[in-house]
Amino acid sequence: MVSWRDALPAVRGKLLRDEPLGPFTWFRVGGAADLLFIPADPEDLAAFLKALDPAVPVTVLGVGSNVIVRDGGVEGVVIRLAGRPFAGIATDGNTITAGAGALDAMVAKASAKAGLAGLEFYAGIPGTIGGALTMNAGCYGSETKDVLVSAWGLTRAGERVDYDLADFGYTYRHSGAPADIIWIEAVYRGTPDAPDAVAARISEITSRRETTQPIREKTGGSTFKNPPGHSSWKLVDEAGWRGKPFGGAKFSELHSNFMINFNEATAADVEGLGEAVRADVKSKLGVNLDWEIKRIGRPL
Numbered sequence: 001m002v003s004w005r006d007a008l009p010a011v012r013g014k015l016l017r018d019e020p021l022g023p024f025t026w027f028r029v030g031g032a033a034d035l036l037f038i039p040a041d042p043e044d045l046a047a048f049l050k051a052l053d054p055a056v057p058v059t060v061l062g063v064g065s066n067v068i069v070r071d072g073g074v075e076g077v078v079i080r081l082a083g084r085p086f087a088g089i090a091t092d093g094n095t096i097t098a099g100a101g102a103l104d105a106m107v108a109k110a111s112a113k114a115g116l117a118g119l120e121f122y123a124g125i126p127g128t129i130g131g132a133l134t135m136n137a138g139c140y141g142s143e144t145k146d147v148l149v150s151a152w153g154l155t156r157a158g159e160r161v162d163y164d165l166a167d168f169g170y171t172y173r174h175s176g177a178p179a180d181i182i183w184i185e186a187v188y189r190g191t192p193d194a195p196d197a198v199a200a201r202i203s204e205i206t207s208r209r210e211t212t213q214p215i216r217e218k219t220g221g222s223t224f225k226n227p228p229g230h231s232s233w234k235l236v237d238e239a240g241w242r243g244k245p246f247g248g249a250k251f252s253e254l255h256s257n258f259m260i261n262f263n264e265a266t267a268a269d270v271e272g273l274g275e276a277v278r279a280d281v282k283s284k285l286g287v288n289l290d291w292e293i294k295r296i297g298r299p300l
Helices: 042-051 104-113 120-124 129-135 195-212 232-238 267-285
Strands: 014-020 032-038 058-061 067-069 074-080 089-092 095-099 148-154 160-164 182-189 219-222 249-251 258-261 294-296
Touching: 042 148, 042 182, 067 267, 089 104, 095 104, 104 120, 104 129, 104 195, 120 195, 129 182, 232 267, 249 267, 258 267
Parallel strands: 032 074, 058 074, 067 294
Antiparallel strands: 014 032, 089 095, 095 182, 148 160, 148 182, 219 258, 249 258
């Protein structure tokens, strides 16, 4: 029988077989993709998806700031939107158009340069616009839904779909849009303000993040969503897990909702730590912690 990997569509981008994914993630853990596809541009991606066997699973990986790739790797095709064709940022009047591969922080900086307020919070989110759209990313009291106008992407079949803000059905860290849409571009609306004032607020957010989060460690951002009426970091603290090792992983002493790979952790260490804490918090404090970090792939 011919394998799907022996009958791949022609592409202009890169097709990498059995490519280790750990180096693409902030935790630096995890196995390989059966196939990693880095498309040349949206048209290349659309053509590939249309020609790919529909039974083959497809997973999108951004800059890997909010994901655990399990040690057994990821089945099917992993798509990484990298390079200028997916990371463009342009301003026009009160709107900002950004590619799904653009870093959230760069979009915040572009908004300051254009004198547009409202997107400063993106300076505190270590991911890309595609991820922000998928999970209604937010921090410091603001969320993607507060500034998004519209976005477009591709279905698993390679067909274009357009979404207005209302179509997303956003709630806290959740989108009602189909999970298999690969976002390509988003449009935001800001509020006119002095560029210096916007830049000053971005600097404040950046400084706050640098002093309160372990951003120079092998981490993955906020581990758990905040349960109603609670702060996750306080729950992790109260259960006694700040700085407590679990294999090569632990919750940071600096911010106890951030896991770090401090001693050659495996993906099983990192995910196992999160699950151990979830069980302990439920047992000791009676509160359910839900993952904010996405976990993909196969365990060993």
